[in-house]
Amino acid sequence: MREMRKYREIMHVYIKSQLAWRADVVFNMLFTVAKILFAWLLWGMVFRERNTVADFTFHGMLSYYIVSSFLSQLEMSGGISGEISARIRNGTFSNYMVMPVSIEGYFAAMEVGVVLFYLCFDLLAAMVWIFVFRIQFLFARSAVVLGCALLMTVLGLFFMVQLNYFLGILTLKYEEISTFLMIKDNLVSLVTGTIVPLALFPEGVVGVMRLLPFYYVTYLPSMLFTGRCAEEAVRGLVVLGLWCVLMQWAIVVTWRKYRVKYDGVGV
Amino acid sequence: MKYYRVWKALLKIRFQNLMMFRLGFWGPFFVDGSLFLVQLAVFDAIYANVDRIGSWGRGEMILYIGTFSLINAVNMVVYFFGVNGITSKIKSGEMDLYLTKPVSPLFRLTFERMNPGSLPLLVFSICIIGYGVRAAGISVSAGRVLGYLFFLGIMILLYYEMEVLIRSVAFYLVSNARMEQLEEAGLELCMNLPGIAFYGIYKFVFYCILPYGIMATLPVQSLIGEMSWGTAAFGIAVVCAFSGLTALVWRNGMRHYNSASS
8 A cells, every 4th residue: 555655646746747848738739630630631532432431431430530549649658668768878777776666667657647637638639629620429338348448548558658668678788779669659650550440451460460469559449439349349458468468577577687787877 | 162072071970970870870761661661551551442542543642652751761861860950059059169160050050960871761762652653554754754853852942941940940939849849740741641632721731831731742743744834833932932931030040049048
């Protein structure tokens, strides 16, 4: 219980620190329009000549983009790997090592604080765009599916924290990982389905993606929230849960093996 | 001639500097290469489900991606890393050093951080364009190729001007982070969406205010024979207008520059 209080405190600190950057909040909200505008213009042109594409109607497609844009906006753990990498390289990672909390737990609590802060603003932005673009928003009606989608979203966010933490501590071995992180960002935007729904890809490709965790981070929760792919919900939770366990194992092994390489003076 | 010698010296220094970090040397190529591969995969997935987007088929879209990739490749090889530092140099007062040199500060800033590591991006982009031409089944004539190269050239200039213009805002404001965020959002949108998709207010914004919408669209339209004389004149007029604006903002900015207190 006392342990939890420490993490709650970290979370509170990060919620408060977001208030110092109010303009960032407003602009983050405004720039969520870019993805919706992309979908509106691209699919608007496509749906002028047909009624459905890969079983999506125009408003179904835009509902998907509203939810996936909202979820991808909430996923803010990308900075964790950059922060860890920079700290290891300049020798100030010691600041985290001397804290009386687990370093991974610290970053997870930080992510919870930031996500909680942005949650209502991103929700507000999503509602504004639904209104502005006059989208007939489709939403799942089954409480079970919604529950699964919510749980999958939380697990997905946690997995991304784990992944970024893992990539960050790889700096202990590889020293320079910034190029790799940028490539990762490009690929993640494709495989999480934030550019286009993965349902547009050939069945074989989707089959392979189902084995990867990214399918369950943004794409499947977005589909579940918009009332599709309900039959994949439970399997999705199991697969993502297994990936979280696997990633935790990778983190523990990597940390134990390479922690001793850190000498606190920078590389 | 003097500027050519300075350019050669800058390239030599930069090469020596880059070779110290050999893995990072190819970094921009891998990052941007992966970005455009992702785009190709995205449009391949879309065209697996639809025949045409507006008047463009799969081939035209590949050509569009290749052209945007080529404009970006020139940007990465020649000026991006130099121009990108303008904001921090204004804020830190480091611009003083550039004012004391016997060459134009903008010339030196533009060419001091060239990146030969991005050269494979040029080859990669030309391959995509070749593939696009083949997939679109375009009959390529000398006139069309010249038109394409002409519009490609002036759009590379426009891209450069937009980068300088946005970073020159730092001469007047404490922070231009929002402007750079706007640039990023506009570029991301227009890399994924050809100009033919814009209409009404969106067309005005992405053709006239943030003209990223015309950058790869006009060269492609000239190559596939879809460009009218009016569109060609409009494209040239936009580039001229932004050239004038960039020169004006940069010159006034330099006068406005107050060393470290800017």
